[in-house]
Amino acid sequence: MEEISDVKVTKYIPTIYTRPRTVEYIKNGTLRKRSIMAEKNGVVIIIYNKTRDVLVLVKQFRPSAYFCQVNEDDFLLDTIDTKKYPPKLGITLEFCAGLVDKDLCNEEIAIEEIFEECGYNVEIKDLEEICTICNLTDTTGAKSFFYYCEVTDDMKVSNGGGVEGENIEVIDMKVDDVIQYGTQDYVQSPACFLFGLNWFLYNKYRK
Numbered sequence: 001m002e003e004i005s006d007v008k009v010t011k012y013i014p015t016i017y018t019r020p021r022t023v024e025y026i027k028n029g030t031l032r033k034r035s036i037m038a039e040k041n042g043v044v045i046i047i048y049n050k051t052r053d054v055l056v057l058v059k060q061f062r063p064s065a066y067f068c069q070v071n072e073d074d075f076l077l078d079t080i081d082t083k084k085y086p087p088k089l090g091i092t093l094e095f096c097a098g099l100v101d102k103d104l105c106n107e108e109i110a111i112e113e114i115f116e117e118c119g120y121n122v123e124i125k126d127l128e129e130i131c132t133i134c135n136l137t138d139t140t141g142a143k144s145f146f147y148y149c150e151v152t153d154d155m156k157v158s159n160g161g162g163v164e165g166e167n168i169e170v171i172d173m174k175v176d177d178v179i180q181y182g183t184q185d186y187v188q189s190p191a192c193f194l195f196g197l198n199w200f201l202y203n204k205y206r207k
């Protein structure tokens with residue numbers, strides 16, 4: 001797993017990934033304003049390795065998750081004390097996913113992510129489209145396009161791990177262990193992780 005140090009919280013630096021906006025509208029004759037983050041849509045792929053009866057998951061450091069574990073007083077001044085707040089506080093467990101940020105169809109993006117993050121070579125015919133979910137919070141309504149993909153060991157062609165220093169750790173987890181993980185009091189995963197797990201259990205597993 002990657003080494004994280006010198007974590008700072010700075011003022012917002014614009015990138016192509018998040019565009020803060022305010023949406024104004026009239027509701028019942030009254031002007032209302034809502035701050036939003038215009039975010040890109042993404043694909044999420046539930047990968048099941050049937051050779052070894054495991055779900056293929058990814059672990060990575062997510063700055064957004066880490067940030068939410070740190071008290072405001074401790075990030076306003078300087079570098080965050082990583083003894084007090086170890087980087088593992090920002091490690092999440094997720095399904096393979098990626099942003100729709102290229103001129104490719106969603107399935108092609110899913111295939112790229114499966115290869116880059118998890119190291120499996122799959123084709124469009126291996127993908128089953130599940131549904132599209134609005135990834136709703138008060139500040140985003142970006143869409144997540146969900147796919148299911150069964151793989152075998154002989155489709156694995158590299159270790160995965162992501163591109164450009166993403167340092168993603170691929171985790172093969174027995175389904176019972178994923179269920180145990182997903183039923184803890186606090187689950188450091190996106191809400192759609194639990195949707196994906198439940199979809200898999202209901203539609204694919206032990207049928």
Ligand SMILES: Nc1ncnc2c1ncn2[C@@H]1O[C@H](COP(=O)(O)OP(=O)(O)O[C@H]2O[C@H](CO)[C@@H](O)[C@H](O)[C@H]2O)[C@@H](O)[C@H]1O
Nearest residue numbers: 015017018041042043044097098099100143144164166190
């Ligand atoms: N906010 C940001 N600021 C700066 N650089 C950024 C950025 N978001 C992405 N990037 C850059 O884009 C690269 C590629 O990201 P990916 O397409 O692999 O999406 P990721 O797996 O991070 O999840 C993403 O897409 C999935 C699928 O929608 C979502 O679930 C998840 O929340 C989302 O981060 C990252 O390595 C990073 O360099």
